[in-house]
Amino acid sequence: xxxxxxxxxxxxxxxxxxxxxxxxxxxxxxxxxxxxxxxxxxxxxxxxxxxxxxxxxxxxxxxxxxxxxxxxxxxxxxxxxxxxxxxxxxxxxxxxxxxxx
Amino acid sequence: xxxxxxxxxxxxxxxxxxxxxxxxxxxxxxxxxxxxxxxxxxxxxxxxxxxxxxxxxxxxxxxxxxxxxxxxxxxxxxxxxxxxxxxxxxxxxxxxxxxxxxxxxxxxxxxxxxxxxxxxxxxxxxxxxxxxxxxxxxxxxxxxxxxxxxxxxxxxxxxxxxxxxxxxxxxxxxxxxxxxxxxxxxxxxxxxxxxxxxxxxxxxxxxxxxxxxxxxxxxxxxxxxxxxxxxxxxxxxxxxxxxxxxxxxxxxxxxxxx
Numbered sequence: 001x002x003x004x005x006x007x008x009x010x011x012x013x014x015x016x017x018x019x020x021x022x023x024x025x026x027x028x029x030x031x032x033x034x035x036x037x038x039x040x041x042x043x044x045x046x047x048x049x050x051x052x053x054x055x056x057x058x059x060x061x062x063x064x065x066x067x068x069x070x071x072x073x074x075x076x077x078x079x080x081x082x083x084x085x086x087x088x089x090x091x092x093x094x095x096x097x098x099x100x101x
Numbered sequence: 102x103x104x105x106x107x108x109x110x111x112x113x114x115x116x117x118x119x120x121x122x123x124x125x126x127x128x129x130x131x132x133x134x135x136x137x138x139x140x141x142x143x144x145x146x147x148x149x150x151x152x153x154x155x156x157x158x159x160x161x162x163x164x165x166x167x168x169x170x171x172x173x174x175x176x177x178x179x180x181x182x183x184x185x186x187x188x189x190x191x192x193x194x195x196x197x198x199x200x201x202x203x204x205x206x207x208x209x210x211x212x213x214x215x216x217x218x219x220x221x222x223x224x225x226x227x228x229x230x231x232x233x234x235x236x237x238x239x240x241x242x243x244x245x246x247x248x249x250x251x252x253x254x255x256x257x258x259x260x261x262x263x264x265x266x267x268x269x270x271x272x273x274x275x276x277x278x279x280x281x282x283x284x285x286x287x288x289x290x291x292x293x294x295x296x297x298x299x300x301x302x303x304x305x306x307x308x309x310x311x312x313x314x315x316x317x318x319x320x321x322x323x324x325x326x327x328x329x330x331x332x333x334x335x336x337x338x339x340x341x342x343x344x345x346x347x348x349x350x351x352x353x354x355x356x357x358x359x
Contacts, residue, residue, distance in 0.1 A: 037197075038154050049184060
């Protein structure tokens, strides 16, 4: 038999929590971005799992769109990070308070 | 069977080796693997995902984090294969592991971030235990919630059935059909989104100061006038064309350095 959906969902949950914890713990902006990718992948996993469980293609289509949005997000986010690093050689998330006027 | 199909079923076969034989290779409608092979693929994928995620969180060198992110993404692709989302598994590897992580690595190398990441310093002392507590709380919360009810709600097959009654889905064809019919508007909007993000990336990555060659005639004239007004002694050199670009260039360098 196939692996029950619960196992995939628990795996996705653990991955989501790991990503969220990393997002809170790490202060390097790039690593924080990677943690966001982890969380997105966890959600992708639940989408695919529900697509299989409910026999509904909508879940897989949603993952498709999440992929596109993630790519766009990474492009813009990394552009912003490059712009920040150009101003300050050592940018962690805490240093963004220099944005204050 | 095309080469792509075999490339996708390859991980399954590899994972099934040593557990049980793959008994459906000769039958195009055989979707289910042998008993236990599904679990093997699941466990291998889960191990990759968790190891990669822990690596991303715990390692202090961003380059290592990016490489462990690849491991996680590959594990997720493996789970996609296990759930017979073959197209998404391929796209996962091509787009995520192939493009996005390369982008990450490019930026890391470009900026030289890998030199230092002060993970030992902690300006907010409560941040780290609080983060672990929150993560643990979410984990327990969802597990408790999962203990109560069923996982899923809602009507089935809102946007087309994943599997026909006769056999497994022709995944790519069905997904394409769904995206180009039911999800046509979101699909077109993603193209707009991609164009916007490309323009945004170009705007962000470009230097704030443009060289004189990129400006229009009016802008160059305005810049010259401004320079002349600021430093009248430099205008004594004459308004000839050879000197016209020099004040702008000098000003640019000064601003970039400052």
